[in-house]
Amino acid sequence: MAENLDSEALLNAFSRFAVYGDTKASGKEMNGKNWAKLCKDCKIIDGKSISGTDVDIVFSKVKQKSARVITFNEFQRALQELAPKRFKSKGRDEAIMAIYKMVEGGEPTQFGVTKTVKAGGVDRLTDTSLYTGSHKERFDESGQGRGREGREDTVNNTGYVSSYKNEGSYDKKMGNEK
Numbered sequence: 001m002a003e004n005l006d007s008e009a010l011l012n013a014f015s016r017f018a019v020y021g022d023t024k025a026s027g028k029e030m031n032g033k034n035w036a037k038l039c040k041d042c043k044i045i046d047g048k049s050i051s052g053t054d055v056d057i058v059f060s061k062v063k064q065k066s067a068r069v070i071t072f073n074e075f076q077r078a079l080q081e082l083a084p085k086r087f088k089s090k091g092r093d094e095a096i097m098a099i100y101k102m103v104e105g106g107e108p109t110q111f112g113v114t115k116t117v118k119a120g121g122v123d124r125l126t127d128t129s130l131y132t133g134s135h136k137e138r139f140d141e142s143g144q145g146r147g148r149e150g151r152e153d154t155v156n157n158t159g160y161v162s163s164y165k166n167e168g169s170y171d172k173k174m175g176n177e178k
Contacts, residue, residue, distance in 0.1 A: 007076075009104040013038070014075050020108040029069035034108075035059050035078070042106040044099065050086050058082055079103065 015027035017038040022031075030038070039045045039055045058081045062074045070078065079099050087095035124130065128143040139145055160167045 010076070010100055011072060013042075013103050013106045014072050016107055017041075029071055030075060031069050032056065032059050035070065035075075037108060038103065038106065039082075041109050042102045044082060044086060044102060046086070049088065050082060054082070054085065 014030065017034045018030040019025040019027045020034055020037065022034075036052060036055050036059075039050075040052075044050060045052060045055060058078045059070065061081065062078045063070045064074075080096050083095035083099040084092055087098050090098060128139040131139065137146075158167065
């Protein structure tokens with residue numbers, strides 16, 4: 001039968017899709033959402049002979065009654081169920097081989113992932129060398145934030161008024177008069 005092909009590549013594809021979107025997943029069982037994603041990403045769903053509904057029905061058919069996930073063996077059975085429907089012109093074994101080839105090496109694709117925008121004023125607004133006034137004081141020459149010392153005025157408890165130019169000159173002046 002069709003079991004003699006490279007099942008390791010099929011298992012790798014199964015594992016990649018099984019853990020997709022779930023940090024706690026072990027990769028040994030696949031949920032219905034990831035099964036549907038695998039069928040969509042590997043182009044098993046073509047909109048003509050196989051639809052999303054067909055994929056869901058096959059998932060329900062191969063899983064255990066009370067289970068919410070399928071194992072690798074159930075996954076292979078599900079592909080074998082879909083193969084003759086997807087490849088009507090081929091024989092059963094040939095169709096199974098063709099559908100396995102579609103899944104082998106398949107990886108979850110990222111649709112609609114938000115990209116960072118570099119258009120418009122974003123560069124200008126995030127360039128710390130262009131900052132002026134009090135905002136300029138919050139960053140050093142390299143553009144790194146100074147932390148607390150850049151945000152707050154530190155209190156100088158020397159007894160002199162802030163911005164006094166001759167700070168420390170009193171003792172010198174008084175020392176000359178003594």
